[in-house]
Amino acid sequence: MMDRQPFLIGILAFGILSGLFSPLTPIMGLWLRNFLPAFFLATPAALVLIAALFTATIVIMVAGVPAALYERLTGTSESTSVSLWIWVAATAVLSLPAVVTVIQFMR
Amino acid sequence: MIALLDHWTFHVPNYLLAILMYMALGRFVLSFLFPPDAPNVLFRAFVTITEPAVRPVGFITPAVVPHRIVLLFTFLWIFLLRVAFFMVMAANDQIPPLAPGTTG
Numbered sequence: 001m002m003d004r005q006p007f008l009i010g011i012l013a014f015g016i017l018s019g020l021f022s023p024l025t026p027i028m029g030l031w032l033r034n035f036l037p038a039f040f041l042a043t044p045a046a047l048v049l050i051a052a053l054f055t056a057t058i059v060i061m062v063a064g065v066p067a068a069l070y071e072r073l074t075g076t077s078e079s080t081s082v083s084l085w086i087w088v089a090a091t092a093v094l095s096l097p098a099v100v101t102v103i104q105f106m107r
Numbered sequence: 108m109i110a111l112l113d114h115w116t117f118h119v120p121n122y123l124l125a126i127l128m129y130m131a132l133g134r135f136v137l138s139f140l141f142p143p144d145a146p147n148v149l150f151r152a153f154v155t156i157t158e159p160a161v162r163p164v165g166f167i168t169p170a171v172v173p174h175r176i177v178l179l180f181t182f183l184w185i186f187l188l189r190v191a192f193f194m195v196m197a198a199n200d201q202i203p204p205l206a207p208g209t210t211g
Contacts (some may be wrong), residue, residue, distance in 0.1 A: 002135060035193075036186075045138070061184070065168075068167045068169045077170060078170050079169050079171035087169055
């Protein structure tokens with residue numbers, strides 16, 4: 001049985017990085033304020049937190065599409081190491097703006 | 108009511124997507140209370156209405172993801188769809204104007 005944990009940890013790590021540092025996170029806050037007003041207007045801190053959470057989850061979710069399409073095309077019913085590597089790579093690519101932001105912070 | 112009808116090409120799809128989005132979130136919450144084949148009428152209504160959205164999301168989600176998370180992803184995909192719909196309508200000047208006295 002393939003150990004999936006390292007892959008999932010890598011995917012989650014890139015997702016968290018995106019949620020915290022992606023340039024999309026402030027934009028997500030604006031979208032949330034307009035499209036989900038009932039939930040997140042309690043405090044600005046709650047809005048920032050939920051925006052980061054949404055950004056992280058959406059990056060992970062969108063990055064999973066190529067991996068899922070690979071699984072459907074190859075006809076596998078379970079995730080394989082190849083599909084999980086595709087997912088990790090796609091998440092890393094989508095996290096590049098966040099990595100650039102971190103590098104700019106560190107300079 | 109008249110103002111709502113003026114921009115029905117925006118309001119109707121937007122409200123339908125919003126209903127579907129919140130029902131997907133509701134199905135995610137109810138999945139902690141009921142098993143997938145529970146006969147509860149309310150739960151079955153949520154399942155019936157959201158299943159046409161959950162199936163394609165399941166197709167584009169890796170198999171390792173549990174079904175409950177697929178429900179959450181359905182909510183997020185519909186949210187992104189609503190944002191994209193809003194942007195397309197805004198680009199075509201089809202969104203309703205803000206009410207006087209409100210800020211953007």
